[in-house]
Amino acid sequence: MWPFGRTSARRREIRRSKAERGWSWYRRLPAQVSLAPIGLAVGLAILAAYLVNAGGPVFRIREGQTVSRALAARVEFRLEDATRTIEMRGRARDNSPNYYELDVSLLKDIAGRLTNALQLAKVHADDPARLQEEARRTRIILDEAGRDELLRIAKVADAGEQQREVARFQSAVERAVSSLKSQTPLLVEAAEAAARRTADRAKLIEPPEAGKAAVERELPVSKLITTAQPDAVDVVAAAASQAFAAPLQASMKNSIAGMLRREPDAAAPGAAGADSPVRAIYRYAADLTSRAAQEAWAAVPNQHEVYAREQLLTDAGQISKKEHELLKAEHEEYRKWLRRELPAEEELAALQRHQPDAYQRLIEEHQEITAARASERLAVYGYGVLALLIPLGLTYYLRRPGRKLRDDPARQLTTTVVMLAVLAIARAVFVATGNPYYAVGVQAFAAGILGIVYARYCGPAMAAGLAVLITLATRQNMGFFLILMVVSATFLVGLNNIRNRGGIVAVGAAATLFALFTTLAAGLIDGQTLRFAFMAEALPAACTTMAAAFIIEGILPGIERVFKISTNMSLLEWGDASKPLLRLLAAEAPGTYNHSLLVGTLAENAAEAIGAQGLLARIGAYYHDIGKINKPEYFAENQAVGDSRHERLSPAMSHLIITGHVKDGIEMAREYRLPPALHPFIVEHHGTTLVEFFYHAANLQRKPGDPEVSEVNFRYSGPRPQSRETAVVMLCDAVEGAVRAMSEPTPSRIEDTVSKIVQRRLMDGQLDECDLTFRELETIQRSVVKSLCAIYHSRVAYPEREEAKSEAEVRVS
Numbered sequence: 001m002w003p004f005g006r007t008s009a010r011r012r013e014i015r016r017s018k019a020e021r022g023w024s025w026y027r028r029l030p031a032q033v034s035l036a037p038i039g040l041a042v043g044l045a046i047l048a049a050y051l052v053n054a055g056g057p058v059f060r061i062r063e064g065q066t067v068s069r070a071l072a073a074r075v076e077f078r079l080e081d082a083t084r085t086i087e088m089r090g091r092a093r094d095n096s097p098n099y100y101e102l103d104v105s106l107l108k109d110i111a112g113r114l115t116n117a118l119q120l121a122k123v124h125a126d127d128p129a130r131l132q133e134e135a136r137r138t139r140i141i142l143d144e145a146g147r148d149e150l151l152r153i154a155k156v157a158d159a160g161e162q163q164r165e166v167a168r169f170q171s172a173v174e175r176a177v178s179s180l181k182s183q184t185p186l187l188v189e190a191a192e193a194a195a196r197r198t199a200d201r202a203k204l205i206e207p208p209e210a211g212k213a214a215v216e217r218e219l220p221v222s223k224l225i226t227t228a229q230p231d232a233v234d235v236v237a238a239a240a241s242q243a244f245a246a247p248l249q250a251s252m253k254n255s256i257a258g259m260l261r262r263e264p265d266a267a268a269p270g271a272a273g274a275d276s277p278v279r280a281i282y283r284y285a286a287d288l289t290s291r292a293a294q295e296a297w298a299a300v301p302n303q304h305e306v307y308a309r310e311q312l313l314t315d316a317g318q319i320s321k322k323e324h325e326l327l328k329a330e331h332e333e334y335r336k337w338l339r340r341e342l343p344a345e346e347e348l349a350a351l352q353r354h355q356p357d358a359y360q361r362l363i364e365e366h367q368e369i370t371a372a373r374a375s376e377r378l379a380v381y382g383y384g385v386l387a388l389l390i391p392l393g394l395t396y397y398l399r400r401p402g403r404k405l406r407d408d409p410a411r412q413l414t415t416t417v418v419m420l421a422v423l424a425i426a427r428a429v430f431v432a433t434g435n436p437y438y439a440v441g442v443q444a445f446a447a448g449i450l451g452i453v454y455a456r457y458c459g460p461a462m463a464a465g466l467a468v469l470i471t472l473a474t475r476q477n478m479g480f481f482l483i484l485m486v487v488s489a490t491f492l493v494g495l496n497n498i499r500n501r502g503g504i505v506a507v508g509a510a511a512t513l514f515a516l517f518t519t520l521a522a523g524l525i526d527g528q529t530l531r532f533a534f535m536a537e538a539l540p541a542a543c544t545t546m547a548a549a550f551i552i553e554g555i556l557p558g559i560e561r562v563f564k565i566s567t568n569m570s571l572l573e574w575g576d577a578s579k580p581l582l583r584l585l586a587a588e589a590p591g592t593y594n595h596s597l598l599v600g601t602l603a604e605n606a607a608e609a610i611g612a613q614g615l616l617a618r619i620g621a622y623y624h625d626i627g628k629i630n631k632p633e634y635f636a637e638n639q640a641v642g643d644s645r646h647e648r649l650s651p652a653m654s655h656l657i658i659t660g661h662v663k664d665g666i667e668m669a670r671e672y673r674l675p676p677a678l679h680p681f682i683v684e685h686h687g688t689t690l691v692e693f694f695y696h697a698a699n700l701q702r703k704p705g706d707p708e709v710s711e712v713n714f715r716y717s718g719p720r721p722q723s724r725e726t727a728v729v730m731l732c733d734a735v736e737g738a739v740r741a742m743s744e745p746t747p748s749r750i751e752d753t754v755s756k757i758v759q760r761r762l763m764d765g766q767l768d769e770c771d772l773t774f775r776e777l778e779t780i781q782r783s784v785v786k787s788l789c790a791i792y793h794s795r796v797a798y799p800e801r802e803e804a805k806s807e808a809e810v811r812v813s
Contacts, residue, residue, distance in 0.1 A: 036409055041395035044416050048391055049384040051423050052473040055431035057376070059331045060475065062434060063324040064532040066317060073311045077333035078304035079326060085303040089296075096296035097201040097218065098194045099289045100282035104207055107177050107281070110259050113138050114173045114252070118166065121150035139258050146251025168245075175243035176252065180236060180281050181206070184219070187236045187260070190228035191284035203292075204282055227278035233260045236281070318529060338373055342366055383472050394465040398458055411563055415453070419466055422446040427473040436474035437537045440487060440515055441544020443470055447488035448504075448552040451495035453563045463488040479522035486518045487511050487545055499568045499615075501553055508549020516542040566675035571619045574675060581626055581672045588629045591637030595736065596622050598791070602732040606783040607725055610776040617725040620681030623674060624729055627665025627682065631657060637740075651698035652713070655691050659716050662686060684726040685733050687766040688718040720769045727770040728780060731758060735784055745792040751785045 061067070117140045124131035128147055135142050142150065153169060156162035180187070186204070202224055206215040225232045234257055241253035260279050307313070313330060314323040342348060342362070352359040426439035446466055450459040467484035474480065494507030519541045523533025552559075560570060577583070586593040600621035608614035632638040634645055634657050646654040665682040668674075695714040702709055721727035734757050739745050742753070758781050761767060767777075 037395065037399065037412065040412060040416055041392055044395075044420065045388045045391040047420050048423060048469055049387040051420065051427050052383050052387040052469060053380050054424070054427055057335070058431050058475070059328055059434055060436075061319060061324065061327050062532075062536055063319055063321055064529070064536060065319050066526075066528050066532065067314070067319060068316055068527065070315045071313050071327060073307050073309055073313055073330050074334050075330070075337045076307065076309045077330050078306045079329045081303045081305045084305075085300070088303055089300045091198075092296040092300045093293040094198045095200070096197075096289075096292045097199050097203045098191075098197065098221075099203050099205060099285040099292065100188050101285045101288075102181060102204065102206045103279070103281060103283050104209075106279055107181060110180070110256060111173055111177045113140060113259060114176065114255065115170065116140075117142070117255075118150060118153060118169050121147075121154040125151055125154045139255065140251075141254040141258055142251045143254075145247040149245060149247035172244045172248075176240040176256065179240040179243060180256075183239055184223040185225035185235060185239075186219070186223065186282060187232055187278075187280050188224045188226055188282040189280035189284040190226035191286070193286060193289070194284055203288075205285065205288070227280045233257045233278055236260065318532075338369060338376070340366075340369060387469055387472055390465050390468050394461060397461055411453075414562055415462070418449060419446065419462070422466065423469050423473060426470045430474045435536065435540060436476050436480060437519060437541040438544055439470050439474055440483060440519070440541035441546075441548045443467055443484045444487045444491060444508075444511055444515070444545040445548035445551060447491040448495060448508075448548060449559060450488075451492040452552075452556070452559055452567055453565055459492045460489075463492060479526065483515065483518050483522060483541065487515050487541075490514050497568060497615075499572055501556070501569060504553045504556070505549055508546055508552075511549065512542045512546040515545045560675075564676045566616070566677040568615050570675060571615050571677075574678070575615075575619045575622060581668070581674070582622060585626055585629055589625075589632035589635070589638050591639075592625050592628045592632060592635060595637050595740075596625055599624070599729065599732045599736050602736060602784055602787050603725075603729045605787050606732060606780045607728045609779050609783040610724065610728075610772075612724040612728065616677065617728050620678050620725060621729050621732065623665075623669065623678050624681045624685045624733065625661065625665065626668050627661030627663065629668065630664045631661070634658070635661075637737075646694075651694040651701065654697075655694045655714050658691055658694070659686075662716060680722060680726050681729055684719060684721045685730050686716040687720040687730060687761075688715050689734075689761070689764065689766060690715050720766050722769055724770055724772055724776070727767055727772050730766065731761060731780060732784060734761065735788070739788050739792065745788070747785075747789045750788045750792065754781055754785050754788070 116138055117135055120131055120134050120138070120140070124134060128151065131151070132142050132147055153162070153165045156165055188202070200221050201218055202221050203216055203218050208214040225235060227233075234253075237253045237257035237260065240256050241249045244252045260281075262277050262279050307326070307330070313326045314320075319327070343351070348359070348362075351362065422442055422445065426442040429438045429442065430436050443463075443466065447459075447463045450462050453459070454462065464485065467481055467488060470484060471477075471481045490511040491507060494510060495504065498504060498507070516538050519538040520533050523537045524530065526533075528537070556567065556569075559565075560567060566574070573579075577586070582593070585596070600618040603621045604614040604618035607617035628635050628638070634654075636644075639645075649657070662683055666679060669679055669682055690711055691714045695709065695711065698709045698714065721730050735754050738753050738757060739750055742749060758777060762777070772780075
């Protein structure tokens with residue numbers, strides 16, 4: 001070697017081998033790597049990264065929560081002050097004016113009665129006493145001065161003078177009526193609703209008359225006098241009587257006052273103002289007043305309290321209801337603030353020219369917004385990267401040798417869809433409620449499905465990966481992750497060997513208790529109060545976990561159908577001897593039926609010894625030879641002693657019949673809708689083993705010069721066992737047949753036979769594609785030997801009785 005000499009041929013060979021090995025991984029990559037799982041993992045990772053950030057930032061502070069530090073406003077915002085709003089609206093409602101409507105009929109009645117007094121004077125001019133009596137009937141009260149004045153007007157001889165006197169009297173009546181309508185104080189109805197209000201103004205409405213529109217005027221309440229005041233009628237009547245001549249004033253005052261006082265039983269029951277002894281000139285308009293009050297209430301805008309930036313909103317400690325509302329309003333305003341954009345360039349340029357200070361503040365604010373957006377975007381990217389790496393790492397872990405995910409693309413796709421749906425539901429619930437502990441039930445649901453579908457092999461890793469993703473999606477800490485893992489572990493362990501539907505609810509109840517106490521402990525460690533930790537955290541987690549158990553129990557048939565699996569409950573149903581296929585096997589091939597039962601017993605014990613699914617192995621063994629139903633007489637266990645139909649057939653034909661029971665079996669399994677989990681036991685229980693008896697028979701029949709008989713032509717078509725359960729059934733099937741054929745199955749011979757068969761299958765490569773280890777093979781061997789020795793144990797030979805023996809000797813002699 002340089003610099004000591006030339007490179008040897010051996011050194012060149014070593015270098016060439018290293019170069020070839022360096023490139024060999026690249027050449028082998030297309031054959032070793034499947035693009036479908038990689039694409040599925042990448043798609044899962046991308047969607048998970050999106051889902052953990054879907055919905056944007058969530059307001060996570062809840063009422064009653066304990067915070068460790070004081071919180072201040074990040075932006076200026078306002079919060080509606082509901083109490084102040086109601087107070088202001090109530091004040092506006094109470095201060096809205098009362099409405100009163102003029103009683104036109106009352107005024108016309110008064111005017112008519114007053115005018116009629118002069119007509120009575122004309123009629124009874126010669127009888128003053130009769131005049132007073134008739135006037136009293138019309139509620140005109142005349143004293144002597146008033147009576148004499150009316151008689152004077154009635155007795156004026158000159159027609160022109162009398163006409164002028166009558167005109168003056170009529171004018172006085174109109175002025176009196178106008179005074180009642182317009183001159184303050186005005187007599188209004190004393191309504192209870194009006195008395196409860198604080199309005200200082202009132203609106204008086206005169207209904208429309210012929211050719212005139214309605215008149216509305218507003219007066220201070222101090223200019224009104226209500227019917228409830230004792231002297232209200234006298235004050236109004238005195239003011240109205242001033243329109244008449246002095247001799248008539250006293251009589252008109254008393255007359256008007258009498259007309260305003262209600263006659264006994266004059267008002268109809270229930271009429272407006274019927275309970276008052278005084279008739280109001282203006283009646284209270286309840287509808288108009290109520291409408292005005294409602295308009296005044298609605299006209300008051302919502303009142304807000306303004307909070308400045310950096311203003312303290314809450315101190316460290318428990319969050320009250322008021323502080324929770326403040327923090328939520330600040331969060332919403334902050335989200336709006338982050339979405340602000342600069343105005344158009346023209347507006348920005350105009351602002352810079354005319355208001356440079358405002359322009360500078362706007363630019364500085366926009367820079368703050370940009371920095372806040374960048375910081376928030378980095379956090380989103382961080383969560384996304386973590387969510388992206390978890391599915392990729394999980395896929396790499398599950399596809400490692402020894403932990404390989406079952407190579408079923410449909411099941412992998414279904415599992416991916418379910419995990420994404422669970423993650424989406426957890427994120428959606430968190431965004432909608434702000435409470436992450438509802439997601440505990442979602443995780444429990446996923447863990448239950450994984451426990452049923454994947455048991456202990458891939459379930460824990462998948463549940464852990466999903467728990468990390470949900471923790472990221474809900475922005476929680478390690479304590480929350482531990483809660484999810486405790487609940488998941490309970491479902492994964494509890495559902496591993498469930499054999500009745502009530503067991504699912506029992507596991508759910510146990511997981512509920514674990515969720516309750518774990519969440520409560522985590523909350524107390526986090527510094528929350530006992531009430532908040534129980535009501536806002538532990539209770540939602542426990543309730544959703546229990547609900548998940550009930551949902552899983554209800555949709556269990558759907559889970560089996562979608563994932564193409566069989567649970568222990570379904571397997572137990574198919575293990576019932578009354579199933580049509582087992583009944584047919586017992587009737588057509590009783591020897592095969594008994595052989596299958598025995599293989600099932602051996603396989604269940606052996607599978608449970610290595611931690612595999614013993615029930616699956618037993619039920620699979622029951623159905624592994626159902627293909628023999630079509631031609632049971634060609635199989636040794638169903639043949640009579642000394643009667644073999646293969647003696648009349650060639651070895652090749654016998655091989656076709658023997659190996660054909662595998663194909664017939666899988667066709668019958670499809671016809672009778674056997675669960676897909678049992679199909680591998682039918683096609684894999686012989687693997688690609690050699691049918692040795694007929695292979696050797698073909699070699700014996702071979703003539704000199706004939707070509708060698710190929711083993712390939714006398715092997716089963718396979719495939720080899722792909723799971724530990726099918727491998728166990730293969731070994732138990734071969735061992736049971738071999739031990740049954742032994743004349744004296746002693747323990748030593750049984751052990752030797754079992755060892756040879758296991759070694760033969762191992763050396764033949766039949767166990768290369770399953771996950772059995774040498775330690776497990778040894779365990780299987782010990783279990784099978786123990787079971788067979790218990791079945792074929794030796795029995796005590798009972799001695800014959802002397803009497804029976806002597807009788808036999810006599811008959812012989």
